[in-house]
Amino acid sequence: MIDKKIQENLRMRFNPDNSVLRKHQLRMLDMLIYFDNFCRKHNLKYWLSSGTLIGAVRHQGFIPWDDDVDVEMLREDYLKMLELLKETDRFILQTKDNDEYYAVPYGKLRDKYSYIDEYGQDKYYKFHGIYIDIFIIEKNNRFIAHCYESIIWKLIDWGSQHKPTYFRKKIFIQFKNIIYGSISIARFLFGWLPSNQWRQTYGGGFYNNIRCYEDIFPLKTATFENYSFPVPANCDGYLRKIYGNYMELPDLEHLHIHAQNVTFYD
Numbered sequence: 224m225i226d227k228k229i230q231e232n233l234r235m236r237f238n239p240d241n242s243v244l245r246k247h248q249l250r251m252l253d254m255l256i257y258f259d260n261f262c263r264k265h266n267l268k269y270w271l272s273s274g275t276l277i278g279a280v281r282h283q284g285f286i287p288w289d290d291d292v293d294v295e296m297l298r299e300d301y302l303k304m305l306e307l308l309k310e311t312d313r314f315i316l317q318t319k320d321n322d323e324y325y326a327v328p329y330g331k332l333r334d335k336y337s338y339i340d341e342y343g344q345d346k347y348y349k350f351h352g353i354y355i356d357i358f359i360i361e362k363n364n365r366f367i368a369h370c371y372e373s374i375i376w377k378l379i380d381w382g383s384q385h386k387p388t389y390f391r392k393k394i395f396i397q398f399k400n401i402i403y404g405s406i407s408i409a410r411f412l413f414g415w416l417p418s419n420q421w422r423q424t425y426g427g428g429f430y431n432n433i434r435c436y437e438d439i440f441p442l443k444t445a446t447f448e449n450y451s452f453p454v455p456a457n458c459d460g461y462l463r464k465i466y467g468n469y470m471e472l473p474d475l476e477h478l479h480i481h482a483q484n485v486t487f488y489d
Contacts, residue, residue, distance in 0.1 A: 340484035
């Protein structure tokens with residue numbers, strides 16, 4: 224963890240109490256607690272990942288300027304989650320199956336009592352609340368994963384160019400279904416290959432970011448915003464493979480903050 228005085232200065236600069244960003248972070252924390260309780264109840268394994276894991280290790284909470292939460296699950300646990308996680312009065316799971324214009328393979332747990340003014344393809348989504356990303360990890364072929372990432376993001380880029388009409392939406396949905404049907408074939412063809420390398424699921428992006436099974440399991444816990452959440456067994460090895468020296472702060476003077484226009488309904 225970084226020096227406490229540096230941490231406090233960062234908090235005062237980027238996410239002081241009662242700021243919009245801090246409210247955003249605390250809403251995501253509530254969602255993460257809900258998701259954690261759900262996974263514990265149903266014996267589903269997940270772990271903090273990406274910037275959220277860096278936050279846990281380096282800051283014991285959110286990176287002060289971060290505005291999202293990322294978790295990862297093995298594909299078999301993700302599929303179980305899809306069956307078990309039902310819509311509540313507070314949250315809904317957004318997937319490619321319940322949102323026509325949502326084309327990425329991973330899910331987002333969305334808050335119903337907030338609204339993010341999104342842009343690009345995201346502005347055409349059915350759901351717009353604050354979210355946490357639930358990424359899928361599985362063994363796959365690097366080249367095929369790269370191909371599907373390119374295809375899916377070309378489809379997303381095409382879909383974001385114009386306001387969806389009836390025919391554009393039909394074309395978009397048809398291509399989305401074809402792509403994901405062929406992913407099932409690719410998974411069948413390459414899933415049997417012996418490998419210790421795990422990546423995000425086909426089309427999920429970041430195909431060069433390899434996860435080693437031994438770095439992930441057995442899971443342990445780490446403190447994040449005064450709560451305990453699952454993290455990989457070897458957080459340092461896991462993060463260095465992806466980010467290099469993740470403990471070094473970026474150039475704060477040239478930091479690009481992904482500020483979002485957020486409305487809270489409660």
